[in-house]
Amino acid sequence: EGWELRLHERVDSTNAEALRSLSGGTQSPVVVLAESQTAGRGRRGRDWVSPFAENLYYSLVFRLENGAAQLEGLSLVVGLAVLQSLRELGVSSAGLKWPNDILVNGKKIAGILLELTGDPADVCHVVVGIGINANMRATDEAIDQPWTSVALELGALCDRTALVTVLNRRLGECLRLHREKGFSALRAEWEANHLWQGCSAVLTSGAQCIEGRVLGIDNQGALRLETNDGERHYSGGELSLRLR
Numbered sequence: 359e360g361w362e363l364r365l366h367e368r369v370d371s372t373n374a375e376a377l378r379s380l381s382g383g384t385q386s387p388v389v390v391l392a393e394s395q396t397a398g399r400g401r402r403g404r405d406w407v408s409p410f411a412e413n414l415y416y417s418l419v420f421r422l423e424n425g426a427a428q429l430e431g432l433s434l435v436v437g438l439a440v441l442q443s444l445r446e447l448g449v450s451s452a453g454l455k456w457p458n459d460i461l462v463n464g465k466k467i468a469g470i471l472l473e474l475t476g477d478p479a480d481v482c483h484v485v486v487g488i489g490i491n492a493n494m495r496a497t498d499e500a501i502d503q504p505w506t507s508v509a510l511e512l513g514a515l516c517d518r519t520a521l522v523t524v525l526n527r528r529l530g531e532c533l534r535l536h537r538e539k540g541f542s543a544l545r546a547e548w549e550a551n552h553l554w555q556g557c558s559a560v561l562t563s564g565a566q567c568i569e570g571r572v573l574g575i576d577n578q579g580a581l582r583l584e585t586n587d588g589e590r591h592y593s594g595g596e597l598s599l600r601l602r
């Protein structure tokens with residue numbers, strides 16, 4: 359797709375660096391990669407542990423040509439591209455957890471953080487931040503959830519250059535399909551890889567908890583939950599799902 363790649367030894371966060379790159383007036387998509395992050399960002403205000411040269415810290419920034427409409431299901435599409443990439447490298451048992459976690463046997467192997475800038479009704483850019491645990495086998499820093507890495511799953515070192523190459527291609531393909539056909543074109547593949555399809559789960563949003571059975575996702579990428587009050591659809595970056 360003609361993306362410009364910028365490799366850094368050390369940044370605060372590749373998402374932050376990608377956002378700053380916009381002030382240079384970049385028009386074409388830019389990929390920011392770093393060997394380490396000093397302030398890696400996770401979802402819901404959490405830190406992302408980012409040891410030097412072990413994992414993949416990747417941020418793609420591009421302009422949303424269709425504004426807010428193009429955001430529908432975007433983070434799920436990115437999750438699918440990451441999943442395809444991991445499968446291609448041999449991590450066959452990886453699956454998706456709504457909205458955009460990638461898990462192997464209940465352990466997190468990759469995470470995604472989207473950040474928006476500008477006016478969704480006018481000129482607007484999105485940063486797609488992807489963290490993939492590639493060669494991490496142990497860490498001094500506490501990680502508040504079960505995790506694994508490509509190296510741990512394969513029992514062999516992961517070639518991070520190969521990972522970036524595959525990811526660029528899969529992401530390019532998924533984003534093009536999403537842009538041209540919309541999220542509905544990718545919905546079936548996403549659902550087929552959803553680990554919690556049909557499971558009883560609890561959705562939390564701040565202090566609120568909603569219980570229900572996971573029916574799947576809709577054409578906008580919202581979670582479909584069968585609750586005591588019938589079928590309800592949920593979307594939004596602050597939501598999180600766990601098994602009941």
Ligand code: BTN
Pocket residue numbers: 370371372373374395397398399400401402404406414415416417468469470471487488489490
């Ligand atoms: C999550 O909490 O699951 C999302 C984690 C996203 C981490 C990646 S690493 C590259 C990019 N830069 C950041 O600061 N965060 C994302």
